[in-house]
Amino acid sequence: MAQIRIRNTNERIEGEEQVKAFLEQQGVLYEHWDMSKYPAALDEKFVLNDEEKAHILSTFDAEIRDLAARRGYEIWDVISLSDATPNIEELLTKFEQVHTHTEDEIRAIVAGKGIFIIKSEELGYFDVELVPGDVISVPENTNHFFTLMDNRQIVAIRLFIEKDGWIAYNVNDPDFVKA
Template sequence: MAEIRIRNTDERITGEQNVRQFLENQEVLYEHWNAEKLPSNLKDKFILSDEEKAEILSTFDEEIRDLASRRGYKTWDLIALSDATPNLDELLKKFESVHTHTEDEVRAITAGKGIFVIKGSEDVGYFDVELEAGDVISVPETIPHFFTLMENRQIVAVRLFIETEGWIAHPFEDPEFSKAK
């Protein structure tokens, strides 16, 4: 289940309803899918064949199509990252800069853990959303953010897009942002 850490105060928000309410107030969609429906052989697997990726997408097909129809997403794929990913550190450096997009950034976590760092309202400032299997988040296109891995450096996530070629990142320079973990 997702947890939130407010960076300015180190306050933690836990519990699905509390997390959902906080994120809704920040204009961020949060949902939770049943990660237990994933076949056991894929629950902790982070190096995936094309067939295994297709099996994960098929397992969550109903949830993906429901979210896509409600939010206007037209295409989706699966990303798997771990220490076995070639050039992982370079990829993470690219991810770990605050930016906005031309459309929502959506992640449905099917295995592992990830974190969104999001610029909240003026009274909140930056906050971290720590995600694990079953958590689904959609950060609106205009909200500065970035997504990265947590300490375990392993994640499998469904990404949904409105544009068939995917979203385009626009750097967001912000003197208020600090990389504190």
């Protein structure tokens, strides 16, 4: 299950109900998918070909279509990142820039770990540490970014409203301090 760390106080929030309640107060969607159906052949595999990505999408087709129907998503894909990803350091530098979008940014983590760093007007920045099964959607126009955790491996399903995907608008936020 996801865990939250509020950066200003170092307070941690754990447990599905507590995490969900906290994120709901911040306007952030959180749900958890059943990962027991994740293809065993893909366990611990973080370099995926197109066929494997399609297999992941078909495995979670019902969950994706349910989410798309509720929230207006039009397209989806799978992203996989690890130290084996070409230009991983360049990508992480780009990812680790505070930005906003004109649509929400959603991830369904299916393998590995990732982290959203999100700004709350009341609390400042907080980290949402995500594990397989966690689904999170950061609201539009909210300062945030997504990156890898210490294990530097992730497979996630991304959903988009706009057919060309969302565009990141970088924000120079003096309140943000790297942890």
